[in-house]
Amino acid sequence: MNAPHQPDLMPAAMGLTAEAAPADGHFNFAYLDERTKRMIRRAILKAVAIPGYQVPFGSREMPLPYGWGTGGIQVTASIIGPQDRLKVIDQGSDDTVNAVNIRRFFERTTGVATTTRTREATLIQTRHRIPETPLAEGQVLVYQVPVPEPMQRLEPRETETRTLHGLAEYGLMHVKLYEDIARYGHIATTYDYPVLVNGRYVMSPSPIPKFDNPKMHMNPALQIFGAGREKRIYAVPPYTPVESLGFEDHPFEVQRWDAACALCGATDSFLDEVITDDQGTRMHVCSDSDYCQERQSAKQGDAPLVAGAAEAP
Amino acid sequence: MYVAVKGGEAAILNSYRLLAAQRRGDTGEPELSVEQIRQQLKLAVDRVMTEGSVYDPELAALAIKQASGDLVEAIFLLRAYRATLPRLGSTCPLDTARMVLDRRISATFKDLPGGQVLGPTYDYTQRLLDFTLLAQGEVPAMPSIQAADTAVPSTTPRVVDLLNQEGLIETRPVPLGDPLPKDLTREPLRFPADRATRLQNLARGDEGFLLAMAYSTQRGYSHSHPFVGEVRLGTVAVEIEPEELGFAIDIGDIEITECEMVNQFAGSKTIPPQFTRGYGLAFGHSERKAMAMSLVDRALRADELGEPIESPAQMQEFVLSHSDSLEASGFVQHLKLPHYVDFQSELELVRKMRAAARTDTSDSVPGDDA
Numbered sequence: 134m135n136a137p138h139q140p141d142l143m144p145a146a147m148g149l150t151a152e153a154a155p156a157d158g159h160f161n162f163a164y165l166d167e168r169t170k171r172m173i174r175r176a177i178l179k180a181v182a183i184p185g186y187q188v189p190f191g192s193r194e195m196p197l198p199y200g201w202g203t204g205g206i207q208v209t210a211s212i213i214g215p216q217d218r219l220k221v222i223d224q225g226s227d228d229t230v231n232a233v234n235i236r237r238f239f240e241r242t243t244g245v246a247t248t249t250r251t252r253e254a255t256l257i258q259t260r261h262r263i264p265e266t267p268l269a270e271g272q273v274l275v276y277q278v279p280v281p282e283p284m285q286r287l288e289p290r291e292t293e294t295r296t297l298h299g300l301a302e303y304g305l306m307h308v309k310l311y312e313d314i315a316r317y318g319h320i321a322t323t324y325d326y327p328v329l330v331n332g333r334y335v336m337s338p339s340p341i342p343k344f345d346n347p348k349m350h351m352n353p354a355l356q357i358f359g360a361g362r363e364k365r366i367y368a369v370p371p372y373t374p375v376e377s378l379g380f381e382d383h384p385f386e387v388q389r390w391d392a393a394c395a396l397c398g399a400t401d402s403f404l405d406e407v408i409t410d411d412q413g414t415r416m417h418v419c420s421d422s423d424y425c426q427e428r429q430s431a432k433q434g435d436a437p438l439v440a441g442a443a444e445a446p
Numbered sequence: 447m448y449v450a451v452k453g454g455e456a457a458i459l460n461s462y463r464l465l466a467a468q469r470r471g472d473t474g475e476p477e478l479s480v481e482q483i484r485q486q487l488k489l490a491v492d493r494v495m496t497e498g499s500v501y502d503p504e505l506a507a508l509a510i511k512q513a514s515g516d517l518v519e520a521i522f523l524l525r526a527y528r529a530t531l532p533r534l535g536s537t538c539p540l541d542t543a544r545m546v547l548d549r550r551i552s553a554t555f556k557d558l559p560g561g562q563v564l565g566p567t568y569d570y571t572q573r574l575l576d577f578t579l580l581a582q583g584e585v586p587a588m589p590s591i592q593a594a595d596t597a598v599p600s601t602t603p604r605v606v607d608l609l610n611q612e613g614l615i616e617t618r619p620v621p622l623g624d625p626l627p628k629d630l631t632r633e634p635l636r637f638p639a640d641r642a643t644r645l646q647n648l649a650r651g652d653e654g655f656l657l658a659m660a661y662s663t664q665r666g667y668s669h670s671h672p673f674v675g676e677v678r679l680g681t682v683a684v685e686i687e688p689e690e691l692g693f694a695i696d697i698g699d700i701e702i703t704e705c706e707m708v709n710q711f712a713g714s715k716t717i718p719p720q721f722t723r724g725y726g727l728a729f730g731h732s733e734r735k736a737m738a739m740s741l742v743d744r745a746l747r748a749d750e751l752g753e754p755i756e757s758p759a760q761m762q763e764f765v766l767s768h769s770d771s772l773e774a775s776g777f778v779q780h781l782k783l784p785h786y787v788d789f790q791s792e793l794e795l796v797r798k799m800r801a802a803a804r805t806d807t808s809d810s811v812p813g814d815d816a
Contacts, residue, residue, distance in 0.1 A: 161530070164530070165530060166530045166532070172632075189636065190634060191631075191632045192634060193529040193530065193631075194522075194525040194526050194528075194529040194631075194772060195526060195529070198522070198776035198779065198780070199772055199773045199775075199777060199780075200776035200778075200780030201776060201783065223784060224784045224786055224787045225787065228454050229454060229784050230454040230457060230458060230784075231783050231784070233454035233458060234454075234458060237455070237458075260783075261787045261788060279780070290763050291637055291763060291767075292638065292763065317799060317802070318802065319798075321795060321799075323791035323792055323794065323795045324787070324788045324791045324792075325788075340785075340787075340788050341787075342788065342790070344791075362776060364634035364635070388791060388794050403787065403790075404790075405786055405787065405790050406790060406793065420786075420787055420790075
C-alpha cells in the first residue's frame, strides 16, 4: 500500500455493495502473514475467554499509521475469510475518508465483498460508533481503539493500572465520576464512558458516544476491540452483561436531542449537527448513514423532510 | 444545502496524484535517483535504517525518495515493509573489538592503544555555508594527507576494557545460557522491561526524542556525570551459527556507530564505588543517536543501581512508551481524522453546563446564542 500510484484502483461505483473481486497477488490474504494471524487469533481467543480483559499482543507496523485503526485492521485481517462481507464505518458513516481507505485496503488485499448495509455485513469494523440497526448472532463488530486503558488519564503507569485491574480495585474511576457530580451536578463524560464487563473488568468502550453504550449490553454479536499502537486486544462475547458505571442517585444516562434527523426524521438515532451556511445555521442528521438511508428508502413516496429541521442560529 | 461526506474515494485518489506531483517538483529538473540519495544523503539513509530497523541502504534511500525527504515518514515506510518479513534466525553477538575502524575517539584518555582516529566528522568544520556547492561545483579535492603512518589495526580493544584491568568499571558478563533477547517487533513491550529490551526500544527510538531526553540528564533531571569512553564508527562482520554446522559463518559486513558512555557511581552497600556504563548502537554513521541512546540507557538503569527515580529520563514507562516515532507521529496526527461524533457529545455537554451556569447567575451568559 506504500506506492501512491494505483492506476488499477479506479473509484468504485458509490453503490451500496461491491462484489468479491480478485485480490492483489503481491500480498498474503488480508496482508498479514499466517503466523501473525495465528498469534492475533490466540490473543482474540484469550480476550473472548476473559471478557473485558486487555490481552497484550505483538502488534505489527501496518501500512497505515498507528492511531488510524491499526488495531482494528489487525483484528479484522486475522478473522476475515473469503466468504465474509465487510462493512467499514468511521463516525457511523461508510463514506468518510478513513473508512473508505480501510475498506479499500481490504478490498485490495482480500478481494472480499463489501457492503454499507449493516444487516448484510458479517464483519463490521468501526471507529467511534455502534450501528443503530441491531446486530444479530453471527456478526462480528471490530472496534478501533486509541486508548485501551480506561484509567490511563487518571494513572498513566501501566504497571499500576495492571495491578488495579488484577485486584478489581476501581475506586479511582468512581472517584473521578463522583468529582464530576460534585463539580457539575452530573457526570461530565460524554464519550469513551467506562463500562463494567461481566461484573469483573472495567473496560474502555473506545470513544463511542455514551449514547451507544447500552447497545453493548447482551448484544448477540461478538465485539472485539483492537488497539494497535498500545498493543492490546479485548472482547465482549455475545450476550455478555455490560454495565455503564454510575451511582444509585446519579445513574448512567444517555444524551437526547430536541431535534429529529432532517433527512429521515429519526428521533431515536445519534444526530450530528451540520452547519449549513456562514451564519451558523444548523441542521441535525443521523450519524449512521446506512440507518438514515434505509429509513429514507422506506419513506419513498412520502414528502421529503429535507427542508424541515434547520434551526436558526 | 447539506452535502453528505461522500466522494471520499475520489478525493483519496486525487490526493495521490497531487502528492506524486509535489514529490517530483519541477519536471524541468532531472529526477533524483535512489542511488544518488544513497550515495549523497548517506546520513539520512543511516538514520532511516537505524530507526526503520532494517540494514538496507537501497530500500532506505527509496523510502526517503518516496517520502519526499520526510525521514519520519521514510522510517514508517521501511518499518511497514519489514513488519511481515519472515525471521530466519539470530546472528551471533557483534564483536565490535574486531571492527574495521573509520573513526574512533575517546574523551577519557589522551592516547590509548589503537590511537584516536578522527575520520569523517562535521565536528571540526566551521559551519559556514559553502557557496561553492550552491554554484553546482564540488569543493576542490583536499590534498590527501597521510595522517597516521600506521594503518589502523584490525583489532582495537574498547576503552572500557582497558579500564577493566583495574576493576574500576562494572563488568556485564553474558547471562547464564546467553538467552535470546525479546524481539520487540514480535512481542509487546511490558513493564518493567529488562535492559536488553530497553536497548532495543532505544535503538528504534526517535533521534530527536532521545536527544532531548539525554540533554535533560545533563541539565539536572537525573544525576549523571558522563564521559565519552569511546565513540567508534566502522564496519563489523555479521555472523550466524547454523545449528547443523556448529561454527559461525560470516554473512556480510555492516557499518555501525557504537558509543560507550562512562558514568560515575558512588557505590552502594554491596558494590564499591566504580564507573558504570551506558551503551548506544546505531546503523551507519549516527553519532548523535548513539550518544543520546547511551545517556538514556544509563539513566534508565537507576532502578538497578539503587538510585532515586526522580526525573523523566529515569522513568521506563515515560521514556520507552514515547520513544517510537511511528507511535507518536501516528497518534498525534490521528487528530486529523474526523471526530465529529465525540465533538457532538462535547457540544451537548458544554451547552448543558452553560445552561446550568446561566440559571445559577440568573443573568444571561454573554455570547450565548443557543
